[in-house]
Amino acid sequence: KVSLSGNQWSKLRAKFNFEYGVTNVWSVPQLRGQERLKNGIKIQHPNQKPLDLMKRIINASSEKGDLIWEPFLGLASGCVAAYLLDRNFVGAEINPDYYHMAKERILNAKT
Numbered sequence: 001k002v003s004l005s006g007n008q009w010s011k012l013r014a015k016f017n018f019e020y021g022v023t024n025v026w027s028v029p030q031l032r033g034q035e036r037l038k039n040g041i042k043i044q045h046p047n048q049k050p051l052d053l054m055k056r057i058i059n060a061s062s063e064k065g066d067l068i069w070e071p072f073l074g075l076a077s078g079c080v081a082a083y084l085l086d087r088n089f090v091g092a093e094i095n096p097d098y099y100h101m102a103k104e105r106i107l108n109a110k111t
Contacts (some may be wrong), residue, residue: 048102054081
């Protein structure tokens with residue numbers, strides 16, 4: 001049996017960073033415009049998440065330096081948002097084409 005200190009316990013608890021004026025119901029328009037990644041006229045991924053939405057989720061549920069896990073990487077919207085918000089991130093993608101596009105997107109975000 002191990003007893004945790006208050007500091008250790010607080011690190012294990014779920015986080016919620018309240019943003020004034022934001023409720024728990026979010027309405028986000030369909031992704032369009034320059035943020036939608038395309039290869040010519042064809043979209044690169046059918047379910048690309050809006051970066052602002054991913055930033056809101058990550059900001060609400062984590063703190064700087066926390067680790068963000070994106071198990072279905074796609075185009076890495078969660079990892080890019082994590083990077084922009086000073087979080088560490090890890091992602092996994094089974095599709096080699098999406099993996100390479102996600103890797104390029106992350107590298108572009110870092111420049």
